Amino acid sequence: MTGLARTRTxxxxxxxxxxxxxxxxxxxxxxxxxxxxxxxxxxGHGSIGIVHPLRHAVSERLELxxxxxxxxxxxxxxxxLVHRTHAPWRITGVYGLSFPTPAMKLTRTYLFPTDGAPxxxxxxxxxxxxxxxxxxxxxxxxxxxxxxxxxxxxxxxxLDTYAPLELLFAPALFGYRAxxxxxxxxxxxxWLRARASLDAYLYGDRFAARAAVELDLxxxxxTRLVAGASYWDSDQHAIDADFQRRRSHDLFPLLDxxxxx
Amino acid sequence: xxxLTRVVTLAVLxxxxxxxxxxxxxxxxxxxxTHYPVRSKPVAARTATPAxxxxxxxxxxxxxFGAARADFWFDMWGDLVHLPRERVLQNLDxxxxxxxxxxxxxxxxxxxxxxxxxxxxxxxxxxxxxxxHFNHVxxxxxxxxxxxxxxxxxxxxxxxxxxxVYPITSIEGIKLSERTDQDxxxxxxxxxxxxxxxxxxxxxxxxxxxVVHTEAYDTDGTKSRQLVEIQNLALAETTPxxxxxxxxxxxxxxxxxxxxxxxxxxxxxxxxxxxxxxxxDMQVFFDRWVPWLPLTAFGxxxxxxxxxxxxxxxxxxxxxxxxxxxxxxxTLDYLFASGGSWQDADVLQExxxxxxxxxxxxLSDHAxxxxxxxxx
Numbered sequence: 007m008t009g010l011a012r013t014r015t016x017x018x019x020x021x022x023x024x025x026x027x028x029x030x031x032x033x034x035x036x037x038x039x040x041x042x043x044x045x046x047x048x049x050g051h052g053s054i055g056i057v058h059p060l061r062h063a064v065s066e067r068l069e070l071x072x073x074x075x076x077x078x079x080x081x082x083x084x085x086x087l088v089h090r091t092h093a094p095w096r097i098t099g100v101y102g103l104s105f106p107t108p109a110m111k112l113t114r115t116y117l118f119p120t121d122g123a124p125x126x127x128x129x130x131x132x133x134x135x136x137x138x139x140x141x142x143x144x145x146x147x148x149x150x151x152x153x154x155x156x157x158x159x160x161x162x163x164x165l166d167t168y169a170p171l172e173l174l175f176a177p178a179l180f181g182y183r184a185x186x187x188x189x190x191x192x193x194x195x196x197w198l199r200a201r202a203s204l205d206a207y208l209y210g211d212r213f214a215a216r217a218a219v220e221l222d223l224x225x226x227x228x229t230r231l232v233a234g235a236s237y238w239d240s241d242q243h244a245i246d247a248d249f250q251r252r253r254s255h256d257l258f259p260l261l262d263x264x265x266x267x
Numbered sequence: 268x269x270x271l272t273r274v275v276t277l278a279v280l281x282x283x284x285x286x287x288x289x290x291x292x293x294x295x296x297x298x299x300x301t302h303y304p305v306r307s308k309p310v311a312a313r314t315a316t317p318a319x320x321x322x323x324x325x326x327x328x329x330x331x332f333g334a335a336r337a338d339f340w341f342d343m344w345g346d347l348v349h350l351p352r353e354r355v356l357q358n359l360d361x362x363x364x365x366x367x368x369x370x371x372x373x374x375x376x377x378x379x380x381x382x383x384x385x386x387x388x389x390x391x392x393x394x395x396x397x398x399x400h401f402n403h404v405x406x407x408x409x410x411x412x413x414x415x416x417x418x419x420x421x422x423x424x425x426x427x428x429x430x431x432v433y434p435i436t437s438i439e440g441i442k443l444s445e446r447t448d449q450d451x452x453x454x455x456x457x458x459x460x461x462x463x464x465x466x467x468x469x470x471x472x473x474x475x476x477x478v479v480h481t482e483a484y485d486t487d488g489t490k491s492r493q494l495v496e497i498q499n500l501a502l503a504e505t506t507p508x509x510x511x512x513x514x515x516x517x518x519x520x521x522x523x524x525x526x527x528x529x530x531x532x533x534x535x536x537x538x539x540x541x542x543x544x545x546x547x548d549m550q551v552f553f554d555r556w557v558p559w560l561p562l563t564a565f566g567x568x569x570x571x572x573x574x575x576x577x578x579x580x581x582x583x584x585x586x587x588x589x590x591x592x593x594x595x596x597x598t599l600d601y602l603f604a605s606g607g608s609w610q611d612a613d614v615l616q617e618x619x620x621x622x623x624x625x626x627x628x629x630l631s632d633h634a635x636x637x638x639x640x641x642x643x
Binding site: 116118119120165167168237242243244245247248254255256 | 286287288289291304306340346348349381382384388390392393413414416417418419421422424
């Protein structure tokens with residue numbers, strides 16, 4: 007081994023030890039909490055991820071939620087209002103309002119025809135609830151319903167595409183989107199959590215199902231890395247070798263960094 | 268071009284971020300040779316065929332995905348992206364009406380769709396099979412993309428098909444050269460031309476049918492290369508064959524070869540600008556095989572050639588850039604046989620030709636070419 011190679015190896019070992027020490031120190035300070043449950047952050051605190059929404063606790067009972075990047079294309083906000091904080095089940099209501107029309111108009115030429123049918127203004131109110139059980143290992147049940155109310159002329163067609171994109175516009179294009187879900191978020195160590203989720207979606211005359219597994223790794227006292235995969239079963243107008251319509255099955259990676267403040 | 272690049276980039280992003288667990292690619296590019304299934308009518312519903320036929324009535328027709336004269340955005344004369352199902356079925360019924368009038372034994376179809384969003388996901392192979400006199404059909408895809416985020420085009424499954432009253436023993440797709448004048452993303456999501464090659468059992472005698480649809484908008488000579496590849500395929504055939512379809516090439520001696528009045532000015536400079544035609548592209552086909560109409564039928568004047576034109580982007584009720592009502596303005600579709608001879612050969616341009624009452628000018632942007640092939 008040359009002198010340069012030895013130096014590089016030493017540097018790698020030191021960086022690795024520093025990372026481990028950092029994780030251990032942060033773990034000792036605070037175990038990594040479950041996420042996306044019925045529990046709210048302390049007032050004035052919150053979290054934000056690249057994919058995950060910005061959540062800010064306004065008070066002990068109220069948290070506001072927006073997806074910052076998506077907000078520019080489709081203004082929206084959700085209020086997470088605590089209804090019950092006592093064990094065994096904590097219940098939080100989620101009440102939202104979104105305006106997907108700017109996103110639909112901006113994606114004309116791509117997702118929607120440039121000169122096709124007009125796109126009306128949509129208001130999408132949504133109503134949902136999360137019920138969570140457990141403190142260290144958290145089981146959550148979720149339900150929500152979003153309806154697309156059109157103002158003006160136009161009736162754009164569904165996209166018939168990948169489920170995550172289809173569901174984004176489903177309240178506007180299908181009239182509504184209903185979701186039932188269940189999450190189990192288990193602490194494996196103070197700095198590592200595993201999470202499994204199942205979701206069922208109903209929109210128009212279609213149905214989609216999602217299963218996801220994720221690992222949350224604490225990177226620092228305020229930051230976690232989320233990595234996992236989601237499986238989707240949905241109808242995208244695919245056909246089989248006998249030209250019969252069949253369902254599509256897709257696997258998508260999940261990767262995010264969430265910062266808590 | 269820039270818009271299409273952005274669109275295709277989006278499509279790739281959408282596709283590559285996830286992967287299909289059921290093996291459906293984001294965009295199919297096809298192997299060198301691929302076998303496809305043959306679909307047949309129930310035995311009880313089949314049209315009777317002669318025991319030992321000595322001739323085949325053959326037709327080749329580009330049916331423009333059942334859109335008839337709808338003006339789609341890429342033609343630049345309209346802004347249509349999708350057709351409602353009722354309209355697609357109505358157009359197919361009109362096509363079937365012409366097939367009923369002419370009763371070909373073999374039909375070679377280009378631009379037939381089996382599961383495309385723009386044609387309401389109608390399986391045109393199954394529909395025509397069920398509602399016509401044909402007994403069997405084989406479909407060879409040339410454009411299979413899961414989702415194209417360009418003008419909301421969405422899923423596309425388009426290709427060539429061979430319909431026959433005689434049993435189709437096998438059908439395969441033989442891939443032709445790819446364009447080299449496109450970037451990776453365009454090449455990936457664009458059409459991938461395949462010759463559809465079927466072997467029919469014509470009264471116990473094998474007969475090969477090849478349906479072709481070559482490049483339309485290449486600027487790098489791809490179409491000419493594909494035509495040479497098709498010639499080589501034909502030369503390699505050991506059984507009697509008929510070869511037909513939309514060659515996207517004009518005949519040798521064509522007096523009109525540019526400035527077509529159906530090209531919208533806004534198409535200039537886009538992916539849909541008509542590249543120059545090469546007059547020599549089709550010469551070898553006329554020299555080596557038996558055309559349904561001899562080259563002498565294409566001359567000597569414009570009036571004779573006009574009677575054999577097979578294509579016009581614009582329909583009868585539209586005005587072209589020359590200020591005249593549109594009519595067929597170039598010959599792109601042909602039939603060739605390995606040997607034997609032809610009878611009752613024509614281009615079905617309008618009512619009255621070979622006794623038809625249907626108006627092909629209203630049914631597609633291509634006219635059917637047809638003839639009775641006396642088997643060698």
